[in-house]
Amino acid sequence: MIHAMGQSAKLSLFPVLHLKRSMLSALFSLPTSFFAFLLLLLLSYNAFTMFSLHLNSPPLRSPPKLLNLSSSANSPLFNNPHSPLLPNSTQSLSLSIQRPKRVKKHKRGLRSLRSEPRSPVSLFHSRLKAFFNTSSCQMRFFMTWISPLKSFGERELFSIESLFKSHPDACLVIVSKSLDSHTGSSILKPFVSNGFRVMAIAPDFGYIFKDTHAELWFNRLKEGNVNPGEVSLGQNLSNLLRLVLLYKFGGTYIDLDVIVLKSFSKLRNTIGAQNFDVRTRKWSRLNNAVLIFDKKHPLLFKFIEEFALTFDGNKWGHNGPYLISRVVSRLNGRPGFNFTVLPPSAFYPVDWRGIRGLFRDGIRSKWLVNKMEQIRKESFAVHLWNKHSRELKVVKGSFVDSIISSCCIFCNT
Template identity: 80%
Template sequence: MAHPLEQSMKLSHLKRSMLSLPISFFALLLLLLLSYNAFTVFSFHVPKHTTPLLHSPSPLSVPASSLNSTLFNNTLSPLLPNTTQSFSLSSHRSRRVRKHKRGLRSLRSEPNFPLSPFRARLKAFFNNTSSCKVRFFMTWISPLKGFGEREFVSVESLFKSHPQACLVIVSKSLDSHLGTRILKPFVSKGFKVIAIAPDFGYIFKDTHAEAWFNRLKEGNVNPGEVSLGQNLSNLLRLALLYKFGGAYIDADVMVLKSFSKLRNTIGAQNFDALTGKWSRLNNAVLIFDKKHPLLFKFIEEFALTFDGNKWGHNGPYLISRVVARVSGRPGFNFTVLPPSAFYPVDWRGIRSLFRDQVRSKWLVKKMDQIRKESLAVHLWNRHSRKLKVVKGSIVDTIISSCCIFCNT
């Protein structure tokens, strides 16, 4: 063990040695300490990603759902996603991309010839069917495989109640060899039906829809989360009736009685029992004269207020808000039928129509009401497409009464 005096002498020697170091050494040491401190304060860690980078559109660009489509050419900038959410967001975006790509493939217009093939074929069809009592339109903006038994029965119901009607199905997928085979049984029985691919440029021309559709093709309209095909169908039915006049029905509507006495008619979806007035209208069934001013207002409202992120905003809600504004104004002559006419049950009660009616007094009364008051029944396919038709149910009874090919 060192003597205390010896330790003191060594410490004094060390202090003198340190003091004898050049000042530049201390300056260098201080600089290194400051640099280390700055690095620890301002440094950050970039996580390692195992999923592809997502893309975030600018406010005016088209979302990832429209990437690689022929209609949209916007360039999107990459965004570093949150690692805890990247997998679910990537899966969600990829589903939307596939969904919109399928829709866009079926939505492409025909080439812009001097004389639209759509116009020529439609004119020839109506000229050859001059005896048709009612002009019906349907739209099918979906793949052909989705046109199944229920849609086929809808066409059956139309011709069962309107044997002298003409039906134009505006659809690219049905305007094909396989589509012709699906509709052949009707043609073979002498019914007047044709499927024609839409020419949006011609159908929308000289309406507010024309400018809106051009903006959509240029990538200046955000198609949003809701199916673009669904929203284009909402617009297409309005433009078809405005240009040609007639009746439009959705492919999940079962027609029970003739529409021949109806003119400029909309159906209420819901009715307020306290006020005795409708609370919401629907666009699954529309009957209008050519160039009716209410149709013009509908199309204008679509173009000015389009929102692809709100379901129904460009469809039933659009019809409801426009009618509420123009009701009572001169020049807008139209009729709003009660819910029992086309919508005897709304989407929340549609399941009941697929059950056995013998087990419920309510269903027996509902069937009686439909027989007496309903011109058609909307099946709300979005909420019922996976339901099985139970034998003895109201839907089963309707299908049996609409059947044309029962024994074939």
């Protein structure tokens, strides 16, 4: 019975096998030119799918407007500029795109720059104008905070306290997207409730940078033609923001890790030296944590120009303290700039290597005693170098503890 079933299965497969053999015979009987034509069609289709590009046509827009500098032709700055102006728009747009080495690190920052609201009238401009017009400001101060709100802590708040302790009639503008929020308003409410003039406002980079060398650099950054590099993009934007804010509005810029000890009212067009060469009796490095300048000061123009022409996002300090130092060193002795460089004792009496000593108690070395006396007599402020001291605790009886006690506003609240 099993043998009979096997014979039956073979008989049922015979027509199928016969059909296959017939189809193969028909194919082999076709001319060779048919197969060549079929192969050519397949290759053409494959090439089309691999190399065809599907591009969205970009919207038509006019090229970036070149800066008009003819109105300042009488200034010594423009008669003998050290560096050439920025290349024209055609040259800058033809540059090859530099791909950042670490795209993920700056992806969020670049996306937030592209998402800026665009309107005929800048909200930043209208709010800032209203703030200055309704406030009787004896002095204008600017700070920047290009970081998340969770990083804004007691040290930053105390920096604001110390500023208003020495300048109760000043106006303070904190340019910050994170602080310009409901939570940010709650943080600053104690100052406002006590009559101090402080406002946090999100930056409108397009408006702030407009008609300066920063504008073309910023446009290239958004288009992907500037490599933001390994250094935090927020840090470099802060370096540029402080320069342009002072150039357009005038006043004092101060970092949020600087503690103010006495009034800046007698200072004008001033930078502080960070290091001093005892042998040559000259400064060896300047810093940009405290800057005091009149509106449209020519030195600020040179700083902004230098930033746009020499930006390097892979070198820490290149677009900040080192930028200030190299521009001032080139302009040394040239007429028409009129600024003062104060010694390190003014704003940086202790550098980052010795800042730990100000947080300790019980170590009354001769150096520390002399340094504390010097700070009390000569310093307008103390830079705490948060990068190196953020994790340090303020020990009771330390010099920092003494500063807090003498410069705080809400000591008993």
